[in-house]
Amino acid sequence: MNSQPAERFDYFALEGTIDAQSEGYFKDLPAKVRFSLVRFDFAKAGRINSMGIALLLRCFKDIREKNKAEILLEGLSPMHTMLFKMTGVFLLASPVVSGASGKGGMA
Amino acid sequence: MRRMQTVAVLYKDEKDKKLWETTLKGIPGLLSITVNSNLTVSLERLRRVATSLRLVILSARLYPGENPELVARIRNLCPGSELLVISSSGEPSPQLMPLFVDNVRNLAIGTPEGGRSDSEYLPAIVSMLVDRSPWEIGSCLREGTPIHSFQLDSTEDKESLIEALEVVLSGDGEEYELLRQKGALLADELLENAMYDAPRGTQGDKLFKKGKKRDMLPQERIVFSFGFDGETLALKLTDSWGSLEPDVVMEYLARNQDDGSIADDAGGRGLFIIWRFLEQFHVNIQPGQETVVGGHLHLSSGLDLEAPHGFHITAH
Numbered sequence: 236m237n238s239q240p241a242e243r244f245d246y247f248a249l250e251g252t253i254d255a256q257s258e259g260y261f262k263d264l265p266a267k268v269r270f271s272l273v274r275f276d277f278a279k280a281g282r283i284n285s286m287g288i289a290l291l292l293r294c295f296k297d298i299r300e301k302n303k304a305e306i307l308l309e310g311l312s313p314m315h316t317m318l319f320k321m322t323g324v325f326l327l328a329s330p331v332v333s334g335a336s337g338k339g340g341m342a
Numbered sequence: 343m344r345r346m347q348t349v350a351v352l353y354k355d356e357k358d359k360k361l362w363e364t365t366l367k368g369i370p371g372l373l374s375i376t377v378n379s380n381l382t383v384s385l386e387r388l389r390r391v392a393t394s395l396r397l398v399i400l401s402a403r404l405y406p407g408e409n410p411e412l413v414a415r416i417r418n419l420c421p422g423s424e425l426l427v428i429s430s431s432g433e434p435s436p437q438l439m440p441l442f443v444d445n446v447r448n449l450a451i452g453t454p455e456g457g458r459s460d461s462e463y464l465p466a467i468v469s470m471l472v473d474r475s476p477w478e479i480g481s482c483l484r485e486g487t488p489i490h491s492f493q494l495d496s497t498e499d500k501e502s503l504i505e506a507l508e509v510v511l512s513g514d515g516e517e518y519e520l521l522r523q524k525g526a527l528l529a530d531e532l533l534e535n536a537m538y539d540a541p542r543g544t545q546g547d548k549l550f551k552k553g554k555k556r557d558m559l560p561q562e563r564i565v566f567s568f569g570f571d572g573e574t575l576a577l578k579l580t581d582s583w584g585s586l587e588p589d590v591v592m593e594y595l596a597r598n599q600d601d602g603s604i605a606d607d608a609g610g611r612g613l614f615i616i617w618r619f620l621e622q623f624h625v626n627i628q629p630g631q632e633t634v635v636g637g638h639l640h641l642s643s644g645l646d647l648e649a650p651h652g653f654h655i656t657a658h
Binding site: 254255256258282283284285286288289312313314317318320321322 | 523
């Protein structure tokens, strides 16, 4: 998984399966946030299981509480969208509407 | 000779009866009761055959919404009967919390027109409940469909099993791609549940942390099975722990349905996801011996979050 600090927002591109093996990455991620807007790109993310959902929820809560940042999600597949709807992820982070997912502003 | 009535179905009214009667008409020993606002008379009819009844079917138009006390009254009349709630796929999913509170562990979803799959599926479910027999993976597949079974040696086997499933689901187009993604997620959740949630110590504590690599214990048996007949995918995971409890499964489904919980440690999220992605979800538990979790979904199932889904949670 890569992280690229943006000019006005933080940008994290997630890759591959998100599951228990991703725990270390998501535990450390909130400390890397510097801006009040954080964008997560799921275009290269694959399967996200229930443990992956738990890690995302914990990470997003930390970012919102400690950094007071808004979280946007882009590149979501229909499967990601359905999973996030049914597990409450969208209560913490908003999907970027189609056509508004440009990466402008990145450093 | 008059056949003994072993199954009773309670409809709300004539319109409700018409919705289901084609699908249910082939069930042997079926007593149909149309309540028509007169529950007392209907329950008296039920009482007369109570001793022979093995299963009482309730339309979701009657329970839990309009008659939340109905299950308690039926249990009082027919303590030996199993209960099955039937709900139309065209109507909102019944709220699960009342079913959890009433210990109703069977919910079947049918199409309003009583389609081909219902005409086969619902009688099979009724037969399973009347006979108190466990769900079989082949029951929802075309005859002759090969069932692929793999016994795990290590948690490292998970990804290769998911790949084997994806190979069986090879095909072009969006429907196949979605089925492969759903199948992979279902396999992941089923396997994780068996590898990390099922193993318990004598005090009920979890033996292994999720994500920790391990070999199966000498006496431990985890078998993953699946079959695909070109339209229906059936999956089944058997573990030799038998540690899952029916009440706990129902509580997980009901609480996750109610909350849309954002608690990162919400219990049973994996089972909730399995239920939501399967058309029918089956759990069969032999306490301390074996747990079977599985079900089926269709190539054409799609991704409708609001679509109701059934379940059958049994313990023997």
